Amino acid sequence: MIKRFVLAVLAIFVAWSVLDFLIHGLILQSTYEATAQLWRPMDEMKVGLMYLVTVVVAATFTAIYALLVAPKSVSSGVKYGLLFGVATGFPMAFGTYSVMPVHLYLSVVWLLGALVEMTVGGVIIGAIITVKPGATSNTL
Numbered sequence: 001m002i003k004r005f006v007l008a009v010l011a012i013f014v015a016w017s018v019l020d021f022l023i024h025g026l027i028l029q030s031t032y033e034a035t036a037q038l039w040r041p042m043d044e045m046k047v048g049l050m051y052l053v054t055v056v057v058a059a060t061f062t063a064i065y066a067l068l069v070a071p072k073s074v075s076s077g078v079k080y081g082l083l084f085g086v087a088t089g090f091p092m093a094f095g096t097y098s099v100m101p102v103h104l105y106l107s108v109v110w111l112l113g114a115l116v117e118m119t120v121g122g123v124i125i126g127a128i129i130t131v132k133p134g135a136t137s138n139t140l
Contacts, residue, residue: 001129005066008128012058012121019120020054023113031106038100058121065125074126081122082115089114 024032032039040046061084065072069080093110096102 001066004128004130005062008062008066008125009055009058011124011128012062013055015120015124016054016058016117017051019113019117023109023117027113028106028109031103031109035102035106038102061118061121062125062129065122066129072126072129074123077122077124077126077129078119079122080125081119084122085115085118088118 064084065077065080069076089111092114093107096110097104097107
């Protein structure tokens with residue numbers, strides 16, 4: 001199970017990194033440029049820390065699924081991903097909107113991006129984290 005856990009974390013990290021590039025580097029680029037006064041300049045961005053955050057969230061996301069979700073399937077992974085996306089994306093997107101002068105569009109895309117990323121993560125863990133016959137479902 002450890003090998004599948006590590007594989008799932010790595011696959012989710014790669015998928016989320018690609019999606020982050022599409023969402024933040026392409027879709028939201030002009031919105032970030034229009035609100036440049038709110039963000040660090042590119043040369044001051046903590047890119048290494050952002051990747052560390054992604055790895056920690058991917059590992060936690062995978063551990064919660066591996067330990068607490070049953071039965072393990074792609075369908076369960078999708079449901080889990082959607083719920084996780086709402087639980088993390090909604091407060092991040094609209095909590096930020098409530099205290100910072102960001103555009104509503106930015107918050108909506110952040111929420112939709114979180115839903116897409118977490119759902120993709122759910123598909124990945126649903127496909128990778130499976131239970132062998134006779135094994136218990138909540139072991140790493």
